[in-house]
Amino acid sequence: MKFPEEVFSSQRFREQGAAVIELIANCMEDSISEKQNKVIEMTDPESAMREVQQWFNRCTVDDSKDVSKLFADIYQRTIRLHHPGYLGHQISPPLPDAALAALFSDFLNNGMGVFEMGIAGTAIERFVVKSLAKKMGFPESADGFLTSGGTLGNLTALLAARRAKAVGDVWESGVNRKTALLVSAQAHYCVDRSARVMGWGAEGVVKVPVKEDFTMDVEQLELTLQTARAEGLEVIAVVGSACSTATGTFDDLEGIGAFCQQHGLWFHVDGAHGAASVYSKQYADRVKGLHLADSVVMDFHKLLMTPALATAVLFKEEKWAAKNFAQKAEYLWDDANHVDDWHDLAKRTFECTKSMIALKVFTILAVHGERVFDENVTTLYRSASEFGGLLERAEDFELATLPQSNIVCFRFTPKGEHDLDLLNRKVREELLSTGEFYIVQTTLRGQVWLRTTIANPFTKISHFENLIDEIRRVGNGVFVD
Ligand SMILES: Cc1ncc(COP(=O)(O)O)c(C=O)c1O
Known part of the structure; x- marks a missing residue:
């Protein structure tokens, strides 16, 4: 061709x-x-590699250059x-409608880092974020963005927690204290990974024991906090799992929320899986107390029929959505300190180029x-x-x-x-x-x-x-x- x-x-x-x-x-x-x-149709990785070579060879000699034939081969091993x-x-x-939205978004390939690179996509994202925040019971001022996966979403929210609660300006001066968060032993591994990425080491994740149903034993929070502090850790946050990955059971968000309020700690909810309960009239009470969180992460690709990756990161206070990454990038925007530009999404997310994630969610909401x-x-x-x-x-x-x-x-x-x-x-x-x-x-x-x-x-x-x-x-x- x-x-x-x-x-x-x-x-x-x-x-x-x-x-x-x-x-x-x-x-x-x-x-x-x-x-x-x-x-x-299971096979071993080496055989899978051999098949890939066969598909490739078949495609290269096929004059029709028909991608549907190639995809039909691939489908056999997915x-x-x-x-x-x-x-x-x-x-x-x-x-299916969300898959079509993904195709359309892949064709458009809008970069989304700055407003003019994703005019519709940026506004659609705000629409989706605001409607989710309302559904979760947050005040009108709550804000956030979409990002690529719960793992990155949790890291981003915890970076905000550090910015809000840690002593000193870690963003400018680097890590020089033993910072930590409390989380149940059943939390997803990405919470532990986030703490290590932030330079807190293994000590940075203090495990709260769980009850019979594998949810956090909130009664143990006080003792866990005091012990961690006595060991010289600066505890800044508690992460609730809604729900936990292994067993799908929900931490007591009201209990954790009250504890965080009492101790001035950041309350983050990893709702990657189960925060979607807010959409169910019958099961919304599973996440009672979600609105007490300072930040929440929710994946649309886990329970809400959206092609991956589609993750919402929400903050009760708008400023944390905006202030997390204050950096200069003159080629993208004029004044990086002008933090309330919600429409330049690269100021808010870890990513720079970002796909039109929200289109997939918006299509489902608008059509169905x-x-x-x-x-x-x-x-x-x-x-x-x-x-x-x-x-x-x-x-x-x-x-x-x-x-x-x-x-x-x-x-x-x-x-x-x-x-x-x-x-x-x-x-x-x-x-x-x-x-x-x-x-x-x-x-x-x-x-x-x-x-x-x-x-x-x-x-x-x-x-x-x-x-x-x-x-x-x-x-x-x-x-x-
Ligand atoms: C509770 C929880 N948090 C975070 C994640 C990670 O989300 P993602 O796979 O979208 O990165 C998962 C994934 O299973 C999860 O169950």
């Missing part, structure tokens, strides 16, 4: 686009209907989130309304609770804790003397190789547990019954072999 005319040909795009959309529609249909019976047997890590099957978020969150939480009920009633299964969100942890515990850790590990391995269900595993109380995230509104009680039967079949086979 001649560059640039043929490579950028709108006619070719029209034809290829139609073929790709047809392919995607078929993939979605076949997954949802389970005509495509596998969620995953995990299929629209399949009802997808019960793995926390990511949503995207709404908040109702679709409510329906998804409510359906998934309800399904998880039904699945939990099945497991509770089954004598050969044990539930780690009653599900509070769409995450359910359990293990297969047949009668007899078995190494249950080994058994459950083997069960997962076998499920992964047969590929009709995709589930993951975690370690709780030093034991191996199977872990599911109900991500798909098409997953029904019959799927859970089949999964339980399949685990029994596979698990019982482990001892025969």
Whole structure:
């Protein structure tokens, strides 16, 4: 193809686009209907590399240069989130309209760092952020932005916490004190990573013990704080998990909020997964007290059917959205100290060039309304609770804790003397190789547990019954072999 005319040909795009959309529609249909019976077709990394070489070779000699053929090959080795047997890590099957928004945004490729590089995208982002802040019960003045993932979102919020609460100006003078935050032992690893990135070292994350249901034991906060201070740590924040990654259970945000207020600490909520509960009329009380937070992170790609990555970082006080990174960049804007320019997003986010993340969320809201978020969150939480009920009633299964969100942890515990850790590990391995269900595993109380995230509104009680039967079949086979 001649560059640039043929490579950028709108006619070719029209034809290829139609073929790709047809392919995607078929993939979605076949997954949802389970005509495509596998969620995953597992292989080893070296074989995957060999296949990539084959796809590449096939494409280079194919005169049609048909990208839909290439994508059809690739689809065979991707995990299929629209399949009802997808019960793995926390990511949503995207709404088709949101996937189209992602395609449109990828075509536009607006840089978004400064207003003129993303006029619509910047205003849309503000619309999304303001409407989410309102939904979370924050005052009108609350503000924030969207960024690329909960991991980066949590780091950004914690940088603001440091700026707000740490003694001295770390931004200018660097780290010279032993700063720390308090967080439950069940928090996502990115909180620990953030503390280390900020130069606080391993000591910078002080673990608060958890209760039976794996939520923070708020009663232990006072003692944990006093002990940390006695050890010379300057504790500046408490991070609540809403919910925790492994078990999907929610810390007591009202309790943590009151504690932070009493001690003048920054209250950050890692709501990457479960802050989306605010959209569910039935389950919004899971995040009671969220509005007490100084900052909140929420992923749209975990529960809200938005293609990854789409994360909101919100601050109760607008100034922290604006003041976090005060830096000069003369080629981008005239006066970096003029902090309230909400429309120059590179002043607020870690990123400089930034994709039009908000378009994906805005499209869902504009076309389907908040109702679709409510329906998804409510359906998934309800399904998880039904699945939990099945497991509770089954004598050969044990539930780690009653599900509070769409995450359910359990293990297969047949009668007899078995190494249950080994058994459950083997069960997962076998499920992964047969590929009709995709589930993951975690370690709780030093034991191996199977872990599911109900991500798909098409997953029904019959799927859970089949999964339980399949685990029994596979698990019982482990001892025969
Ligand atoms: C509670 C929590 N926080 C943060 C993250 C990280 O989010 P992301 O994968 O969007 O970086 C996760 C991901 O599973 C999570 O569950």
